[in-house]
Amino acid sequence: MKKAYGYGSSQGTLFAAKEAYRTIRTNLMFSVAKTGCKTVVFTSSVPGEGKTTSAANVAFSVARSNKKVLLIDLDLRNPHVHRLLKLKGTPGLTNYLSGFNAFEEIVCREVYPNLDVIPAGTISPNPSEMVGSEGMAELLTKLREKYDFIILDTPPLNVVSDALSMLHSTDGVVLVVRPKYTARKEIQRAIASVEFVKGKILGVIVNGVDMEKKNYGRYGRYGRYSRYSYGKEAGEVRVGAEEPETAAASAPEESAASEEKETQ
Numbered sequence: 001m002k003k004a005y006g007y008g009s010s011q012g013t014l015f016a017a018k019e020a021y022r023t024i025r026t027n028l029m030f031s032v033a034k035t036g037c038k039t040v041v042f043t044s045s046v047p048g049e050g051k052t053t054s055a056a057n058v059a060f061s062v063a064r065s066n067k068k069v070l071l072i073d074l075d076l077r078n079p080h081v082h083r084l085l086k087l088k089g090t091p092g093l094t095n096y097l098s099g100f101n102a103f104e105e106i107v108c109r110e111v112y113p114n115l116d117v118i119p120a121g122t123i124s125p126n127p128s129e130m131v132g133s134e135g136m137a138e139l140l141t142k143l144r145e146k147y148d149f150i151i152l153d154t155p156p157l158n159v160v161s162d163a164l165s166m167l168h169s170t171d172g173v174v175l176v177v178r179p180k181y182t183a184r185k186e187i188q189r190a191i192a193s194v195e196f197v198k199g200k201i202l203g204v205i206v207n208g209v210d211m212e213k214k215n216y217g218r219y220g221r222y223g224r225y226s227r228y229s230y231g232k233e234a235g236e237v238r239v240g241a242e243e244p245e246t247a248a249a250s251a252p253e254e255s256a257a258s259e260e261k262e263t264q
C-alpha cells in the first residue's frame, strides 16, 4: 500500500508535514461551499514550487478522511504524479482523450484506500488543446458523479496557460508558493491570470518553510527563483531530496481551521 510522504527522516518532521496537509485539507473542504464533488486545480506561478508534491499529499489527506478522491495529472508536458507515486505513466489521460484507451485502462484504482489516480499518459503534441477539449470537460462531468473530491495537478501558470482553460469547469485554484524561490511579481502575475478568467483562488499553500521559525507567508522575504526551465528536460521529482521542511496553509476563511474528525 502506498503511503503519504513527507520530507526528511525524522518522525517529528513527518508528523508536522502530515498535520500541515490535514489543515490544508480542512480549509479546502470549507472553502468550497457546496455539496457533491469538489474539483480543485493545484497550480503555481513558476516551475518547481511544489504543486505535484502538494497535490499528492493533499489527495492522500482527503482520502484518509474517508472521502473518495481522484488525483489527475493534468501536467501533460511534464508529468510527475506517476513518478512520485511509483505508478505506470501510460496509458493515461492523453491516451484516453485520443480515443486509444478506455477509462478503466487509464485509472489506477486504490493507490491508497479511497484514492484513485489518473496519470498524464503519453506526451502529446497538443497538450493545451487536450486540457481544454470537450472530451476533458465531459470526462470531468462524468467523474464528478463518482468522486467526492477531484484534484488536478497542472503546469505553472506563468509558463503555460493550461490550468486557466480548466477553471470554468472546476471550483477553483490552490496556488502553491515557495518562499525564497518565487519572485513577488511572478505570484502577482499568476493571481492576475486567474482573476482575468474569473477563476476563484481558494487558498495559497506556502511550501517549503521552516514552521519553527514562523516566518512563512511573508512575501517580503521572497528572493528570485533560480530554476526556470520547463519541459522534458526538467529534473526528476526527488522526494526527500532537500532539508526537512513542511507546508503551511494560508486559509481563505479562518473558521475553516476548525478540526475535522479523522477516521484513520
Ligand SMILES: Nc1ncnc2c1ncn2[C@@H]1O[C@H](COP(=O)(O)OP(=O)(O)OP(=O)(O)O)[C@@H](O)[C@H]1O
Pocket: 007, 044, 046, 047, 048, 049, 050, 051, 052, 053, 054, 075, 078, 080, 155, 156, 207, 208, 209, 234, 236, 237, 238, 239, 240, 241, 242, 243, 244, 245, 246, 247
Ligand atoms: N516542502 C518541500 N521540502 C523539500 N523539498 C520539496 C518540498 N516541496 C517540493 N519539494 C521538492 O521540490 C521539487 C519540485 O517539487 P514538485 O515536483 O512538487 O514541484 P512542481 O511545482 O510540481 O514542479 P513542476 O513545475 O516541475 O511540475 C521536487 O524535487 C520535490 O521533491
Ligand SMILES: [Mg+2]
Pocket: 051, 052, 053, 075, 080, 153, 154
Ligand atoms: Mg509538477
